[in-house]
Amino acid sequence: xxxxxxxxxxxxxxxxxxxxxxxxxxxxxxxxxxxxxxxxxxxxxxxxxxxxxxxxxxxxxxxxxxxxxxxxxxxxxxxxxxxxxxxxxxxxxxxxxxxxxxxxxxxxxxxxxxxxxxxxxxxxxxxxxxxxxxxxxxxxxxxxxxxxxxxxxxxxxxxxxxxxxxxxxxxxxxxxxxxxxxxxxxxxxxxxxxxxxxxxxxxxxxxxxxxxxxxxxxxxxxxxxxxxxxxxxxxxxxxxxxxxxxxxxxxxxxxxxxxxxxxxxxxxxxxxxxxxxxxxxxxxxxxxxxxxxxxxxxxxxxxxxxxxxxxxxxxxxxxxxxxxxxxxxxxxxxxxxxxxxxxxxxxxxxxxxxxxxxxxxxxxxx
Amino acid sequence: xxxxxxxxxxxxxxxxxxxxxxxxxxxxxxxxxxxxxxxxxxxxxxxxxxxxxxxxxxxxxxxxxxxxxxxxxxxxxxxxxxxxxxxxxxxxxxxxxxxxxxxxxxxxxxxxxxxxxxxxxxxxxxxxxxxxxxxxxxxxxxxxxxxxxxxxxxxxxxxxxxxxxxxxxxxxxxxxxxxxxxxxxxxxxxxxxxxxxxxxxxxxxxxxxxxxxxxxxxxxxxxxxxxxxxxxxxxxxxxxxxxxxxxxxxxxxxxxxxxxxxxxxxxxxxxxxxxxxxxxxxxxxxxxxxxxxxxxxxxxxxxxxxxxxxxxxxxxxxxxxxxxxxxxxxxxxxxxxxxxxxxxxxxxxxxxxxxxxxxxxxxxxxxxxxxxxxxxxxxxxxxxxxxxxxxxxxxxxxxxxxxxxxxxxxxxxxxxxxxxxxxxxxxxxxxxxxxxxxxxxxxxxxxxxxxxxxxxxxxxxxxxx
Numbered sequence: 001x002x003x004x005x006x007x008x009x010x011x012x013x014x015x016x017x018x019x020x021x022x023x024x025x026x027x028x029x030x031x032x033x034x035x036x037x038x039x040x041x042x043x044x045x046x047x048x049x050x051x052x053x054x055x056x057x058x059x060x061x062x063x064x065x066x067x068x069x070x071x072x073x074x075x076x077x078x079x080x081x082x083x084x085x086x087x088x089x090x091x092x093x094x095x096x097x098x099x100x101x102x103x104x105x106x107x108x109x110x111x112x113x114x115x116x117x118x119x120x121x122x123x124x125x126x127x128x129x130x131x132x133x134x135x136x137x138x139x140x141x142x143x144x145x146x147x148x149x150x151x152x153x154x155x156x157x158x159x160x161x162x163x164x165x166x167x168x169x170x171x172x173x174x175x176x177x178x179x180x181x182x183x184x185x186x187x188x189x190x191x192x193x194x195x196x197x198x199x200x201x202x203x204x205x206x207x208x209x210x211x212x213x214x215x216x217x218x219x220x221x222x223x224x225x226x227x228x229x230x231x232x233x234x235x236x237x238x239x240x241x242x243x244x245x246x247x248x249x250x251x252x253x254x255x256x257x258x259x260x261x262x263x264x265x266x267x268x269x270x271x272x273x274x275x276x277x278x279x280x281x282x283x284x285x286x287x288x289x290x291x292x293x294x295x296x297x298x299x300x301x302x303x304x305x306x307x308x309x310x311x312x313x314x315x316x317x318x319x320x321x322x323x324x325x326x327x328x329x330x331x332x333x334x335x336x337x338x339x340x341x342x343x344x345x346x347x348x349x350x351x352x353x354x355x356x357x358x359x360x361x362x363x364x365x366x
Numbered sequence: 367x368x369x370x371x372x373x374x375x376x377x378x379x380x381x382x383x384x385x386x387x388x389x390x391x392x393x394x395x396x397x398x399x400x401x402x403x404x405x406x407x408x409x410x411x412x413x414x415x416x417x418x419x420x421x422x423x424x425x426x427x428x429x430x431x432x433x434x435x436x437x438x439x440x441x442x443x444x445x446x447x448x449x450x451x452x453x454x455x456x457x458x459x460x461x462x463x464x465x466x467x468x469x470x471x472x473x474x475x476x477x478x479x480x481x482x483x484x485x486x487x488x489x490x491x492x493x494x495x496x497x498x499x500x501x502x503x504x505x506x507x508x509x510x511x512x513x514x515x516x517x518x519x520x521x522x523x524x525x526x527x528x529x530x531x532x533x534x535x536x537x538x539x540x541x542x543x544x545x546x547x548x549x550x551x552x553x554x555x556x557x558x559x560x561x562x563x564x565x566x567x568x569x570x571x572x573x574x575x576x577x578x579x580x581x582x583x584x585x586x587x588x589x590x591x592x593x594x595x596x597x598x599x600x601x602x603x604x605x606x607x608x609x610x611x612x613x614x615x616x617x618x619x620x621x622x623x624x625x626x627x628x629x630x631x632x633x634x635x636x637x638x639x640x641x642x643x644x645x646x647x648x649x650x651x652x653x654x655x656x657x658x659x660x661x662x663x664x665x666x667x668x669x670x671x672x673x674x675x676x677x678x679x680x681x682x683x684x685x686x687x688x689x690x691x692x693x694x695x696x697x698x699x700x701x702x703x704x705x706x707x708x709x710x711x712x713x714x715x716x717x718x719x720x721x722x723x724x725x726x727x728x729x730x731x732x733x734x735x736x737x738x739x740x741x742x743x744x745x746x747x748x749x750x751x752x753x754x755x756x757x758x759x760x761x762x763x764x765x766x767x768x769x770x771x772x773x774x775x776x777x778x779x780x781x782x783x784x785x786x787x788x789x790x791x792x793x794x795x796x797x798x799x800x801x802x803x804x805x806x807x808x809x810x811x812x813x814x815x816x817x818x819x820x821x822x823x824x825x826x827x828x829x830x831x
Contacts, residue, residue, distance in 0.1 A: 050733070050737055051737075052736070075736070076733070076736040077736045077737070077738075077739045077740055078739070079737075080739075081737050082737065083737035083738075085730055085734060089730045089731060089733075089734045091731060091734075091735075091749060091753075093753055102735065102738050103738030103739050148734075148738070152738060158737075
């Protein structure tokens with residue numbers, strides 16, 4: 001396994017720039033998620049790393065070997081990368097075993113033990129070896145695709161939205177199996193996804209791409225707690241965004257006086273809270289109040305939308321079954337500090353992104 | 367001096383084309399509705415029987431009828447024989463369209479209070495329109511190109527007139543002029559077809575119905591429906607096959623040359639195999655480019671090959687005769703020129719299947735194989751060819767069977783001394799030696815039967831283009 005370094009990578013299709021100078025470093029043995037909305041260039045970046053397309057400028061280095069750069073383009077087959085495409089991409093004319101051993105030298109292809117080992121690594125039963133791909137479930141196909149990619153012991157494994165075509169329950173299982181297999185083999189991996197929950201839960205570091213540029217590269221917790229800007233903040237999780245006025249290190253907002261994370265100059269600003277920071281209680285007592293507009297009950301938790309007196313709408317996430325009724329007036333308490341962002345006079349507060357529902361369909365051509 | 371002759375041919379050709387299109391439309395749509403949407407008994411069997419006439423080449427059908435009823439050399443006779451040979455061209459796409467229709471639409475219409483007849487007129491027919499028009503154009507193009515059937519019925523059209531001119535004056539200006547008019551007619555139809563094909567993509571790509579539609583109960587109309595289907599099958603299948611059987615028996619009493627039949631069959635099979643291999647080899651790059659390197663040039667290249675299916679065989683043959691005499695006299699009347707004619711005529715059939723196969727094997731597999739360290743040649747051998755093999759095989763099969771029953775181009779281009787099943791049949795039946803012709807026809811029908819089974823199973827696959 002090797003590290004992977006991308007520097008100043010650009011790519012345009014025709015006159016449309018897709019990547020405008022991206023730098024990413026993926027340390028050896030770690031999993032980096034490329035996160036972004038569709039059209040941000042994340043799949044293009046993956047294809048450039050894999051060698052399926054050539055960059056216009058910039059370099060790709062695997063370990064200490066330059067594979068793409070000025071005057072140099074190592075073909076995909078010599079890069080030593082494992083590629084897991086969106087729908088698995090298993091060869092339909094080959095059995096599971098033949099798929100897995102496809103990239104092995106001819107002499108090793110007949111070695112059933114190797115196939116069994118790899119099936120075990122991805123958490124599949126060895127009895128599946130002689131099946132055809134169409135006899136497998138979507139999740140099994142993805143795992144076989146990973147086993148196939150791991151078989152030649154690649155330097156880097158690239159996964160292109162590998163879970164987006166699976167339904168919710170299967171997705172969780174497959175995600176865990178894939179994460180376990182990647183950890184077990186100590187693989188350096190790059191995962192393309194538009195699903196922030198997937199990126200936050202699986203990756204050691206997350207690279208957020210937007211409009212062909214890298215916006216932020218950091219570990220998941222930092223990304224969630226200290227997003228680079230408001231856009232990233234609303235993209236990586238559900239958010240409550242309010243206009244506020246900062247005086248003496250406190251933000252005065254429609255939700256009352258909020259503590260801030262770090263020092264801040266006085267003046268107008270925009271603050272961000274996460275819905276789980278809001279607590280509801282009995283009205284009165286002088287604190288901020290809201291009227292319940294709607295309640296979405298999810299079982300493990302619930303989302304309550306509240307209309308504030310000033311006309312703003314905020315979202316609270318509540319645990320437990322003790323839920324307010326629609327139309328009820330409630331008091332709101334805020335736990336923990338708010339994040340501060342520069343004011344954007346004239347632009348409305350961004351819509352409250354419902355981040356746990358994927359923002360795009362699985363068929364998106366990112 | 368040609369003017370009145372051209373006008374007469376134009377009138378003959380046009381009225382026969384119009385009549386055939388109408389009769390084929392009625393038979394094709396009616397049959398398809400009964401098989402796909404009504405409660406008529408034995409629907410599966412009727413489906414096979416309604417596709418089966420494709421196994422009998424039109425000129426064999428014509429021979430079967432005229433040898434029984436010599437009085438059929440009229441407009442009505444030509445209309446009858448040609449319609450019976452061609453109606454599957456409408457029936458198949460319409461059946462495919464019916465299968466693609468969402469039964470929920472029909473159920474919704476019934477829920478809104480429409481009668482069965484109103485559902486057909488207002489819901490089904492508009493959705494079938496594209497398939498029906500496509501099939502009708504196919505019928506018209508085939509009719510313009512038809513030589514054997516109409517020559518045998520002594521019904522003069524452009525194609526038969528060109529042949530007569532060619533035989534009389536050998537490559538004179540008369541044949542060329544008539545061929546020019548014929549190509550013009552075909553181009554008009556082709557333009558219409560290209561316009562339709564552009565829209566057809568949307569009309570027929572619907573996923574198969576999620577559940578089978580509930581058939582319309584025919585009630586008291588069951589027997590008339592059975593009688594109508596039975597009549598069509600008797601006329602289109604039983605009469606020609608019966609006639610063939612009769613002449614087989616009648617011919618067996620006279621001396622019957624089994625050796626000649628064997629040699630002719632072998633020659634035909636060899637020619638067909640060579641043509642199939644050559645055509646598929648040409649179709650592969652074209653179909654590949656059309657899917658993988660979509661662009662103006664590759665689309666133009668692919669579309670250009672479809673011209674072959676629209677230009678009548680006699681015109682292609684005439685062009686190759688002229689070309690080989692003028693440019694490459696040493697190639698005139700040789701097998702390569704004949705194979706070239708087959709390739710031009712039947713390339714579209716191979717391209718359609720090859721194209722579909724390439725579409726089934728997306729570039730993704732190439733990328734994955736490359737990431738696994740596979741070289742370009744290795745990818746071709748281990749991924750691309752295995753994935754394309756069924757499509758290539760189907761394309762080769764379609765070309766093979768088309769060549770087995772090809773008459774017109776073979777008559778003009780076959781090297782002296784080379785007889786195929788079709789030309790041997792033709793010379794015997796032209797000499798009114800119906801008994802001697804029958805065995806060749808029987809072999810052709812038997813060889814064509816597999817493609818019929820193929821088409822009846824997979825009604826979604828296009829016929830020739």
